[in-house]
Amino acid sequence: MDVRIALGGLLAAGLFAAPAVADGHGEDDSRKFTAERVFDIEYASDPQISPDGETIVYVRRSMDRLKDQDRGDLWTIDVDSGAHRPLITGGASAAAPRWSPDGSKLIYSTATDGKPDLRLYYFDSDRSVSLGQFEYGPGNAAWSPDGTTIAFTMFTPGETPSFAKPIAQPEGAEWSAPVRVFDDLQFRFDGAGYLKEGATHIYTLPIDGGTPRQITDGEADFGSPTWLNNDTLLAVGNDVEDAELDPIESEIYAVSLGDLSRTALTTRDGPDLSPAVSPDGAQIAYLGYDDLLKSYQQADLYVMNADGSDVTELAADFDRSFNALAWHPNGRSLIAQIENAGVIDLVSVSMTGEVETLITNLGGTSIGRPYAAGSFSVSDTRRPVIAYTAGSPDRPAEIAVSGRNVRDRVLTDLNSDVLAHLDMATIEEIQVPSRHDGLEIEAWIALPHGFEADGSAPMIMEIHGGPFAMYGPYFASEIQRFAAEGYVTVYVNPRGSTGYGADFAMAIDKAYPGYDYEDLMSVVDALIERNYVSADRLFVTGGSGGGILTAWIVGKTDRFAAAATVKPVINWMTMALSADIAQFVRRHWIREDPWENPDAFLDLSPIMLIENVVTPTLVMVGEEDWRTPTWEAEQFYTALKLKGVDTALIRVPGSPHYIAGRPSRLIAKTDNIMGWFAKYDPEKQDQSDD
Numbered sequence: 001m002d003v004r005i006a007l008g009g010l011l012a013a014g015l016f017a018a019p020a021v022a023d024g025h026g027e028d029d030s031r032k033f034t035a036e037r038v039f040d041i042e043y044a045s046d047p048q049i050s051p052d053g054e055t056i057v058y059v060r061r062s063m064d065r066l067k068d069q070d071r072g073d074l075w076t077i078d079v080d081s082g083a084h085r086p087l088i089t090g091g092a093s094a095a096a097p098r099w100s101p102d103g104s105k106l107i108y109s110t111a112t113d114g115k116p117d118l119r120l121y122y123f124d125s126d127r128s129v130s131l132g133q134f135e136y137g138p139g140n141a142a143w144s145p146d147g148t149t150i151a152f153t154m155f156t157p158g159e160t161p162s163f164a165k166p167i168a169q170p171e172g173a174e175w176s177a178p179v180r181v182f183d184d185l186q187f188r189f190d191g192a193g194y195l196k197e198g199a200t201h202i203y204t205l206p207i208d209g210g211t212p213r214q215i216t217d218g219e220a221d222f223g224s225p226t227w228l229n230n231d232t233l234l235a236v237g238n239d240v241e242d243a244e245l246d247p248i249e250s251e252i253y254a255v256s257l258g259d260l261s262r263t264a265l266t267t268r269d270g271p272d273l274s275p276a277v278s279p280d281g282a283q284i285a286y287l288g289y290d291d292l293l294k295s296y297q298q299a300d301l302y303v304m305n306a307d308g309s310d311v312t313e314l315a316a317d318f319d320r321s322f323n324a325l326a327w328h329p330n331g332r333s334l335i336a337q338i339e340n341a342g343v344i345d346l347v348s349v350s351m352t353g354e355v356e357t358l359i360t361n362l363g364g365t366s367i368g369r370p371y372a373a374g375s376f377s378v379s380d381t382r383r384p385v386i387a388y389t390a391g392s393p394d395r396p397a398e399i400a401v402s403g404r405n406v407r408d409r410v411l412t413d414l415n416s417d418v419l420a421h422l423d424m425a426t427i428e429e430i431q432v433p434s435r436h437d438g439l440e441i442e443a444w445i446a447l448p449h450g451f452e453a454d455g456s457a458p459m460i461m462e463i464h465g466g467p468f469a470m471y472g473p474y475f476a477s478e479i480q481r482f483a484a485e486g487y488v489t490v491y492v493n494p495r496g497s498t499g500y501g502a503d504f505a506m507a508i509d510k511a512y513p514g515y516d517y518e519d520l521m522s523v524v525d526a527l528i529e530r531n532y533v534s535a536d537r538l539f540v541t542g543g544s545g546g547g548i549l550t551a552w553i554v555g556k557t558d559r560f561a562a563a564a565t566v567k568p569v570i571n572w573m574t575m576a577l578s579a580d581i582a583q584f585v586r587r588h589w590i591r592e593d594p595w596e597n598p599d600a601f602l603d604l605s606p607i608m609l610i611e612n613v614v615t616p617t618l619v620m621v622g623e624e625d626w627r628t629p630t631w632e633a634e635q636f637y638t639a640l641k642l643k644g645v646d647t648a649l650i651r652v653p654g655s656p657h658y659i660a661g662r663p664s665r666l667i668a669k670t671d672n673i674m675g676w677f678a679k680y681d682p683e684k685q686d687q688s689d690d
Contacts, residue, residue, distance in 0.1 A: 031423045031449075033484040035667040038477050039063045042414040043396035045072070045365050046096065046375055047387035050103045053379030053406075054079055056387045057087060057097045057106060058399050060414070063663045069093070070367075070663065074108060077411050079385060079401055084412065088121065088128070096139070101147045105207070107131070109138065118152065120207055131209050138203075142225050145281075151204050151225035151233055156214065158198040185244045189580045190627040191656040202235050204257070215255055216262070219243075222253075226275045228306060231257050234275045234284065239264075247584050252286055254308075265308030272302075276325040276334070279380075282306055285325050285334050295512075295589045296468045296498075296505045299323070301336060301349060315353040319501040326378045335378055335386070337362065339499035342429075342442055342472035344372050346388065359402050363391025363474045368660035369462070369543070370444070370476035370491060371469060372499070379403075391474045393427035393444075395419065423449035425483030427473050432526045436518035439495060439507075443523045444471070445532065446479045446489040458681060459533035460487045461524060463494075463542030463549045467512060470499040478660070481670040487677075488533050494519035510591065512545075512604065513552040520549065521557070536561065539677045543567050544628060544657065548606060551636055554617055555609025562680035564618040564673045567628045567657055570636040572601035580626040610639045616646035618676040620669065622655030648676070 040063070047058040056079060059072040072095050074088035088094045092111040099106055106121040112130055116137035121128040136155040143150060161181045169175050180194070188194045200221040203212040215233060216222040222237035233255045238246065239262070250271045254263045265284070266272035270291035275284050284306060287299040298321035304311045314334070323337040334349045335358065344362035347355050362374035374397060376388035383404045390400035390410050400410045425446040432441050451457065460482050464471045471491045482489040493500070494516035496508035508516055527533045538560045542550045547568030554563045569575045573594045576585040586593065592600040602608055617640060621633035630651065640647040650672055652659050660666035678684050 031421065033419075033422050033424060033477075033480045035481065035671055037418065037422070038481075038663050038667050039065050040415075040418045041367060041396060041477060043365060043367060044389055044399045044412055044414060045397060047377055047389060047399050048097050048099055049079075049377045049379045049385055049387040049401075050099050051101060051380040052103055053381040053385035053403070055103075056399060056401070056411070057099070058387070059095055059097070065663075068662045068664050070661070077399060079387075079406055079411075082411055092117075096141065098141055098143060100143055100207075101145060105147075107141050107143070107150060109141070118150070118205075129209070131205055131207070132212055134212075140223060140225055142227060144227050144230050146230050147207070149204050149206055149230075151202060151215070151227065152212075153200050153223050153225060154203055154212070155196070156198050156201045156217075157196060158219070160197045185583060186247075186580060188626050190625060191658070193624060193626070202233065202255070204233075215257065215260060217260075224273065224275065226277060228254060228277055228284070229281050233257065234265075234277070235262075236273050236275065245583060246587075247581070248291065248588070252284070252308075263308075265304065266311075274325055276327055277306075278327050279329055279331045283331075285327065287322055287325065293588055293591060294506065295509050296496075296502075298502050298505075301325075301334070303334075303351070314349050314351070315355050318353075318355050321498060321502075324375065326376075328378070329380050329382060329384050335376075337374075337376065339372055339470050341499055342372065342444075342470060342493060343499075344374050344391070344472075346376060346386065359386065359388060361391055362388050363472060364389055364395070364397030365391075366474065366476065367396060368476060368478050368666050369464065370471045370474045370479055371464065372472040372474065381405075391472070393473045394424050394475060396475045423484075425449065425480055425489070426451075429473060430523075430526065432523050434495070434515070434519045435522045435525070436515050439504075439519070441492060441494060441519045441523060442500075443490055443492040444473055445527070446483040446491075447532075448483045448486050448488065451488065453531045455528075455531040455534055456537075457488045457533050458486065458537035458677070458683070459524070459527060459539065460489045460677070461520065461538075461540045461542075462489060462491045463520065463540070463546030464491065464497070465542070465544030465546050466498070467496045467508060467516070467545035467549075468498050468505055469545070470497050472499075477666060478670050481667075482674065485674055487539070487674075488527065490523060490527060492520055492523050510589075513549050513606075514604075516549065517552060517556060520553070524559075534683075535559075536682050539563065541566065541673055543659070544569075547628070547633075551606035551617075552609065554615040555606055555612045558614050560615050561682060562616045562618070562677050564620065564676055565633070565636065566620045566669070566673075567622060567625055567659065568606070568619075568632060568636065569628050570632045571605045571607045573598060573605070574635070575628070575632060576601060578629055578631070607635055607639060610636075610643055613640065613643065613645050616676075616680050618648050618650065618673065620650040620652065620659070620672070622652045622657060622659050624655060625657045627657035646680075 042062045045059045056077040060075045061072050064071045071093040094110045097108045116134045118131045118138045119128045138152040141152040161183045202215040202225045205212045220237045220239045222235045224236040226234040235253045238249045251264045251266045272288035274287045285303050289297045301314045301322045320338045326335045346359040366373040374389040379385040385403040389397040398410045398412045402408045428445045540560045541564040543566035547565045550565040619633045619637040637649040
């Protein structure tokens with residue numbers, strides 16, 4: 001089956017109108033970040049520096065108003081002059097550009113006549129050609145060292161189980177669709193729906209085009225194709241029987257292109273992934289950890305010889321989780337991406353384990369909520385040039401460059417045409433000791449334009465999901481929308497957030513939601529003490545993990561005037577028996593069987609706090625959400641109805657877990673939440689009484 005676990009995390013028309021809550025009902029909306037402005041946002045992603053360090057190709061993303069989609073075009077930037085030009089624009093959305101080793105060509109993913117396509121662009125002729133006909137979308141394309149072959153991943157259908165042969169339909173009959181039979185543990189996945197029988201495998205294809213050659217086979221998924229040399233590919237997978245019972249396990253395999261023999265280079269119990277081959281081909285850097293069956297474990301950094309021998313952990317005492325990897329062209333150090341106290345850093349790691357920060361504040365590619373998300377690439381030059389997405393509080397991601405032989409700077413300015421003329425919220429950072437144990441908690445406050453600390457403003461607390469994820473001081477449309485309507489908006493990294501070390505993240509292991517509730521309430525108390533907000537105008541919302549905490553909060557306190565829980569887990573027992581990551585929840589999160597110890601699940605479930613809830617609570621979920629399935633939200637909605645608590649249910653048609661995946665859905669999400677809050681705002685109620 002095509003399985004891609006992304007643990008982290010993890011409506012065209014609104015039900016409610018969203019009236020402005022700021023004072024001065026006649027204010028000029030022309031300077032406000034209104035709902036329509038979401039369609040004006042552009043941002044940069046996936047910057048790819050050329051091998052010679054002179055040119056960057058990146059994906060310039062924008063919002064298509066007619067198709068209601070976030071689409072991508074390819075643009076180039078000359079590093080020296082800053083010249084900025086379109087490369088592939090106007091057709092189907094383009095993504096994943098990758099330079100050939102000699103810098104003369106580029107591969108990228110797109111669609112042609114509505115079908116998935118992998119195309120090859122020639123810089124000398126300014127032409128592109130399709131490399132083949134693909135029934136399923138090719139991904140993760142990678143060039144061979146000699147530049148003659150592309151490796152990529154693609155779904156490969158398998159044999160569908162069946163226990164009966166259907167009888168033939170009479171000609172012209174209109175019978176019901178045939179039954180669908182499943183025999184895998186994971187038979188649906190968020191964003192993919194009900195899965196077809198089969199697996200993701202690795203293929204190769206000459207750049208002259210032709211028929212893809214399948215390199216891996218079997219029932220297990222294989223991904224991350226990485227060339228060890230022109231004759232050997234590295235692949236990541238879990239080639240064992242019943243692999244779905246151990247959803248995070250993976251090994252790095254070497255696959256010979258001569259006879260397709262497969263050799264495991266790693267063998268431990270735990271995930272090994274993200275291989276990166278040294279410039280001389282003699283070593284492989286990778287990420288992984290020993291699986292201790294915990295809900296969160298940091299990814300460590302390793303180097304081994306090309307044959308899997310002499311495994312060495314680098315920077316073993318460094319208390320951050322490593323992410324994306326690249327070798328320095330001299331082969332004497334690695335460049336890695338890490339989360340660090342709300343921001344993303346690029347660090348250099350020597351072969352003896354010394355860690356040095358190179359760049360900070362990568363990010364800006366999470367447009368809806370202020371998650372820390374970004375990427376980078378490194379040139380092949382002796383003095384490497386690094387291209388990366390630069391994040392900031394008041395702008396979505398731009399493309400920036402850094403290196404010893406270039407002038408460090410941001411190269412793009414994609415949103416000044418719009419945002420420079422608007423009254424945007426300012427972002428303020430605070431540190432608050434938790435009332436539980438004094439642990440320092442980091443938070444950011446979006447202050448509306450013209451804000452005065454007079455104790456009258458309404459507040460929205462927006463809680464991140466994951467829960468092993470990290471917010472940071474990055475632009476976010478949802479936060480700006482709330483602030484534009486007058487809400488002081490606060491977002492927090494409570495315990496359990498990543499980027500603050502293993503102990504901080506693991507403080508919620510088998511205790512979530514729990515003490516992070518105290519962390520969040522400590523931040524609310526701090527805003528009231530600072531006279532930033534009114535204690536009578538407090539509102540709370542959050543999605544996924546934030547939805548769980550929102551539901552937990554209204555079961556613990558009545559201090560909020562209203563709440564909106566979005567795509568929550570309400571009952572860990574039903575989550576562990578029906579979600580697309582059910583085995584992870586059972587095996588790593590709760591570490592119990594629900595039929596043997598139901599209390600282990602129910603004691604951490606917001607459904608058990610229904611008796612305490614009096615706060616008017618909106619419930620929202622995507623109709624095709626298989627991460628926190630619709631019945632989680634519906635359980636809470638029904639329970640609130642039965643108890644007589646004011647509530648409403650919003651189902652987002654066609655939406656998976658990521659509700660804000662289309663611009664109109666992002667708008668509907670924020671404006672319905674604000675409409676619900678306005679209904680229960682004491683100041684608004686007083687105005688209506690007058």
